[in-house]
Amino acid sequence: MKKFFGAALIAASLATGALAEGVTHRVAIHVDENDPKVMNMALNNVANLTKHYESQGDTVMVEVVAYGPGLNMFVAGKSPVEDRISTMSLEIENLTFAACGNTHRNMSKKAGKEITLIDEAGLVPSGVVRLIELQENDYSYIRP
Numbered sequence: 001m002k003k004f005f006g007a008a009l010i011a012a013s014l015a016t017g018a019l020a021e022g023v024t025h026r027v028a029i030h031v032d033e034n035d036p037k038v039m040n041m042a043l044n045n046v047a048n049l050t051k052h053y054e055s056q057g058d059t060v061m062v063e064v065v066a067y068g069p070g071l072n073m074f075v076a077g078k079s080p081v082e083d084r085i086s087t088m089s090l091e092i093e094n095l096t097f098a099a100c101g102n103t104h105r106n107m108s109k110k111a112g113k114e115i116t117l118i119d120e121a122g123l124v125p126s127g128v129v130r131l132i133e134l135q136e137n138d139y140s141y142i143r144p
Helices: 002-016 036-055 068-074 082-091 101-111 127-136
Strands: 024-031 059-066 095-100 121-124 140-142
Touching: 024 036, 024 068, 024 127, 036 059, 036 068, 036 082, 059 068, 059 127, 068 095, 068 101, 082 095, 095 101, 095 127, 101 121, 121 127, 127 140
Parallel strands: 024 059, 024 140, 059 095, 095 121
Antiparallel strands: none
């Protein structure tokens, strides 16, 4: 029975192209905690899934979205993973970082000055809305 199921699964995958090379995978990774362990786990996820899929000849598009306390991941001079993000953005094609505009505005207001984000992070109006948009565009959702 196991052999039949396995063969059927492989046949179905071949029919849909799931095992064919050249597949594009889209992944949204959500960070909303100001915890270096969570931030590093998110970046580990990026590195591991990119390595896995690229070894199969597939393309991977990854967007890390941070909001709330997680926005500290992208605050210049404060982020515990700033250097790692800089390196990864140079090494991994199709990797982007989205910073929540709502959180950024609130953090800046509370600080009494504009909070500077790392160059790699692009500002989006809302982190939550961005995650919804990505999922509506066939991105898989990961929360470390």
